[in-house]
Amino acid sequence: MMENGYHLYLTQDKKEYFSLPTRWRPLYFIKTDETTPRSSIAQMTLEALSGPRGTPPFQDLLPRAQRIAVIVDDLTRPTPTAEILEVLLSHLVDNGFSQEKITIIVAVGTHGALKREELEIKLGRGALSRYKVVQHNAWQADLVPIRIPDDGGVVRINPAVAQADLKVGISSVLPHGNAGYGGGPKIIMPGVCDFETIRDHHMKNMVYRRSAAGITKGNPFHEGLVKVARAVGLDFSINCVYNQKGQVIRIIAGSLEVAFAEAVGICFEKLGNKFEEKVDVTITSSYPYTHGQQVFKGLNVANIVTKNTGAILLAAPIVAPFSSEFLNSFHVVKEKSLNNPEGYIKEALSKGVPFLPDKPIDFNMAISTAFLRTKIRTILVSPLISWEEAQIMGFEYASSIEEGLRVLERSYPTANVAIFPAGGFIVPITAWEQLSDGSQDRTFKWGIQRG
DSSP states (O other): OTSSEEEEEEETTTEEEEOOOEEEEEEEEEOOOOOSSSHHHHHHHHHHHHBSSSSHHHHSTTTTTTSSEEEOOOSOOOOOOOHHHHHHHHHHHHHHHHOOOOOOEEETTOOOOOOOHHHHHHHHHHHHHHSSEOOTTTTTOOOEEEEOOOTTOOOOOHHHHHOOOOOEEEOOOOOTTEEEESSGGGGGTTTTBOOOHHHHHHHTTTTTTEEEETOOOTTTHHHHHHHHHHHHHHHHEEEEOOOOSSEEEEEEOOOOHHHHHHHHHHHHHHHEEEEESEEEEEEEEEETOOGGGGGGGGGGGHHHEEEEEEEEEOOOOOOSOOOOOHHHHHHHHHHHTTTHHHHHHHHHHHHTTOEEESSSSSHHHHHHHHSSSSSEEEEEEOSSSHHHHHHHHHHHEEEEEHHHHHHHHHHOSSEEEESSSSGGGGGEOOOOOOOSSSSTOOOOOOGGGOO
């Protein structure tokens, strides 16, 4: 395929090119910035440490610290953690901190633990071999209780975080379908919190209409994350901001509130896209969400922009097959609900409880999306997903983008089309639904009403 055609990203450096059917009109094509970022990750990290927002320079925070916790996200996020750690850890050693005083905590939330080779990719061999590395376990017995002010609740957090005098978080600020934006406070909550707190927060707050991508003000989901992060304490937040190709273009560091807010502003500026009308067909990639059920996040903007009578072609460049446990959970929900999964899930969410109480929260989130999203026809393309597995998740299946386009052309001989090369790098700004401050802030999604 000629490289002047349309494309989807499979990785940051790999594109899949395709042509549209003759009578299809591309209403939106989110073109990516192909220019190389002006600074390296190392240089951006150094600048962020020396010129933070809302805190003194990082070096000035060090004298009071005896134990340092460096909290990082897992492989479900594209954060260039190894490169940032190389600079950060060298800076700490240069300022007199021995390796024994520093612990790296992988904030997996309720995700699975990383294997040794995955830790090498995420942290770098040097950091992994020289420093103590702890992978958070949301179910472990020795989590440390911390009271949440003005809330009355208690959150239990990883002891390596609780015992640290200086807590540093490294994460990516990306559009998030419930939190508004990922990164920032999410490195603490859900990153290093107990399962019960994560479960109760997510199930309670995901149902609100303002719990949506691109929104922080008046977003109950985001507000709950910040409340916990403040209670736990995050002394220094390092936030990566991306262009639409998935390259880091800025690293903003400093206080949780100030640095994260500035990173969100840049994210909105770089990734915000206006949509004046809905389309018949959306062609999108789930990139950068390439780990299992995370691909459902790649559908977020497509769900918003596509007509109910339209269709979505989703390329999911996952790096490993879906787990049998996740796929079997669809059968479990159907059985428990007597084949009424929508009603069953809505009832559970109306009570703020998980419908799969013994499963990770991301299972509950992804499966609720699968069953409760508007019934837009969706064709899935992925070399690591079979036709049978796609059917279980409620999708049709195509072996390639070209095959999916041929199938859709038969149903839509003429169509207005949206093309999102990287579906996870878009903040949607819609003309038909402006969520503003006021009485609509906390209305419910999916027609859920609380008694």
